Amino acid sequence: MVLATPVGCFKSVIEEVGPFLKKGAIVTDVGSVKGRLAREMEGLMPEGVTFVGGHPIAGSDRSGIDAATENLFVGAKCIITPTEHTPEEAVRKVTELWTAIGAEVCFLSPEEHDLVFALVSHLPHLIAYTLVNTVSDVNPEYIHYAGKGFKDTTRVALSSPELWRDICFKNKENLLDLVQRFQESLTSMVDALKRNDSEELESLFEKAQRLRGKL
Amino acid sequence: MVLATPVGCFKSVIEEVGPFLKKGAIVTDVGSVKGRLAREMEGLMPEGVTFVGGHPIAGSDRSGIDAATENLFVGAKCIITPTEHTPEEAVRKVTELWTAIGAEVCFLSPEEHDLVFALVSHLPHLIAYTLVNTVSDVNPEYIHYAGKGFKDTTRVALSSPELWRDICFKNKENLLDLVQRFQESLTSMVDALKRNDSEELESLFEKAQRLRGKL
Numbered sequence: 082m083v084l085a086t087p088v089g090c091f092k093s094v095i096e097e098v099g100p101f102l103k104k105g106a107i108v109t110d111v112g113s114v115k116g117r118l119a120r121e122m123e124g125l126m127p128e129g130v131t132f133v134g135g136h137p138i139a140g141s142d143r144s145g146i147d148a149a150t151e152n153l154f155v156g157a158k159c160i161i162t163p164t165e166h167t168p169e170e171a172v173r174k175v176t177e178l179w180t181a182i183g184a185e186v187c188f189l190s191p192e193e194h195d196l197v198f199a200l201v202s203h204l205p206h207l208i209a210y211t212l213v214n215t216v217s218d219v220n221p222e223y224i225h226y227a228g229k230g231f232k233d234t235t236r237v238a239l240s241s242p243e244l245w246r247d248i249c250f251k252n253k254e255n256l257l258d259l260v261q262r263f264q265e266s267l268t269s270m271v272d273a274l275k276r277n278d279s280e281e282l283e284s285l286f287e288k289a290q291r292l293r294g295k296l
Numbered sequence: 297m298v299l300a301t302p303v304g305c306f307k308s309v310i311e312e313v314g315p316f317l318k319k320g321a322i323v324t325d326v327g328s329v330k331g332r333l334a335r336e337m338e339g340l341m342p343e344g345v346t347f348v349g350g351h352p353i354a355g356s357d358r359s360g361i362d363a364a365t366e367n368l369f370v371g372a373k374c375i376i377t378p379t380e381h382t383p384e385e386a387v388r389k390v391t392e393l394w395t396a397i398g399a400e401v402c403f404l405s406p407e408e409h410d411l412v413f414a415l416v417s418h419l420p421h422l423i424a425y426t427l428v429n430t431v432s433d434v435n436p437e438y439i440h441y442a443g444k445g446f447k448d449t450t451r452v453a454l455s456s457p458e459l460w461r462d463i464c465f466k467n468k469e470n471l472l473d474l475v476q477r478f479q480e481s482l483t484s485m486v487d488a489l490k491r492n493d494s495e496e497l498e499s500l501f502e503k504a505q506r507l508r509g510k511l
Contacts (some may be wrong), residue, residue, distance in 0.1 A: 138441065138443040139443070139444075141444065142445075157443075158441065158443075160441070187441075196434075197438050197441050198441070200430065200431055200434055200435075200438055201431065201438060201439070201441050201442040201443070201446045202442075202443065202445055202446060204427070204430065205427055205445055205446050205449040205450070206445065207482075207485060208423060208427060208449070208482075209449055209504075210485070210500065210501050210504040210505075211478060211481045211482045211485060211504075212419070212420055212423060212478070213503075213504035213505075213507050213508045214481045214500060214503055214504045214507075215415070215419065215474065215477050215478045215481050216415055216416065216507065217503060217504070217507050218477060218480075218481060219411075219415055219474070219477060220415075221507055223411075223412050223415055223416060224416070224507055224508075224510055224511060225510075226353065226373065226375070226402075226412050226413070226416050227416040227417075227511055228353040228354070228372075228373070228416070228417065229354075229356065230417055230420055230421065230451075230452045231416045231417060231420050231511075232511055233448045233449070233451045233452065234420040234423070234424055234448070234449055234450075234451070234452060235420070235449075235504075235508050236445075236448045236449070236508075237445045237448065237449060238501075238504045238505060238508040239505055239508050239509060240505070242498045242499075242501035242502045242505055243498060245501055246494055246497050246498040246501060249489055249497060250489070250492070250494060250497075253489055256489065257486065257489065257490065259430065259434070260482065260486055262430050262433060262434060263426060263427070263430045264479070264482075265433075266426045266429045266430050266433060267422075267423075267426045267475065267479075270422060270425070270426060271472065271475055274464055274465070274468055274471065274472065275472065277465070279461055279465060282461050282464060282465075283457045283458060283461040284457075285425065285429060286425050286453075286457035286460055286461060287457045288428075288429055288432060289424075289425040289426075289428035289429045289432070289450075289453045290425075290428075290453060290454055290455070290457055292428050292429075292431065292432050292436055292439055293428045293439075293450050293451075293453040293454050294454060295439055295440075296439060296442055296446075296447055
């Protein structure tokens with residue numbers, strides 16, 4: 082069974098359908114958060130049923146059946162997050178499922194998964210929502226002057242508020258830590274700007290350009 | 297004459313070529329900053345030469361001749377920033393230049409222009425560079441887990457560090473004010489997260505989603 086609801090509903094879905102699962106069944110998911118949630122899910126499985134966390138890095142700001150595309154997972158990374166309790170056989174089956182539809186599978190612990198995706202996904206979503214709200218607070222009419230740069234930078238702010246609210250709460254500790262790191266990095270740019278340190282500001286921009294260029 | 301160097305070079309270019317400009321010539325530009333710079337440029341014009349600020353909202357993170365495309369300005373907005381000293385005839389000629397290559401012209405004062413573009417362009421660039429540097433500071437290897445969301449959110453961090461350093465310094469006051477507004481907006485999300493106020497966080501995301509949806 083593949084759980085594909087917002088992560089905030091996983092536990093209630095399993096409480097409801099758990100009693101009807103056959104022995105030997107494998108439950109996996111496509112949720113953006115693992116960590117404590119994946120450990121809890123493991124504990125909620127009925128006897129003989131195995132949980133293997135999964136997270137395909139695919140999709141867009143769109144949701145619902147109209148956003149479906151048959152090639153969504155071709156060439157996409159899919160992270161599988163086994164714990165020390167996950168049977169190898171179950172990991173193998175879930176891996177086969179993803180490679181069969183064209184995804185490239187990697188493995189991370191549930192905890193490292195959550196740190197990585199707080200950094201490359203959850204923080205950018207929070208920041209994109211914040212950028213749009215800054216426009217809203219200054220003068221919402223100014224949004225009409227936005228060009229392609231603003232549109233790309235804030236595209237993920239079109240994503241489902243309910244879905245992303247759930248993700249933020251489920252990965253709260255990592256996200257709060259990383260907001261802190263983000264603010265320190267922003268402060269170093271602001272300080273360079275304030276003291277007219279043109280070399281330092283350019284070198285901070287270069288550092289970012291270099292790493293972004295690896296993608 | 298159309299100035300299309302990084303904005304930090306405008307003054308030295310005019311000092312060099314100014315003496316060779318014919319009476320009746322119009323100097324315009326495609327720079328991302330106006331404000332005080334546009335007023336200074338106006339003052340630097342030799343007698344009989346008029347400055348009219350211009351800013352086409354087009355282009356990408358790429359620069360140089362290899363990035364040229366013949367339809368770059370078709371359907372793009374172009375902001376013209378006349379001051380109280382700019383002759384109507386010069387504004388008309390620059391407007392015609394832009395409409396002839398397919399752009400849609402709007403007018404803003406140099407000062408409002410700089411506030412608007414600090415908000416919808418310069419701040420997003422600073423934030424995109426900051427997001428990438430946050431990854432760099434935590435663990436640069438994690439960049440390889442980035443999906444489409446991260447790529448879009450940080451695409452503008454591929455932009456020329458030299459160009460954007462100049463823009464940030466030329467529009468420093470607006471940018472510093474807006475970083476402050478951005479931080480306030482981020483703090484309101486972080487506070488909702490910290491006090492587990494799920495309704496408030498969802499409503500902040502919804503506010504952003506609604507405004508972004510207008511683009």
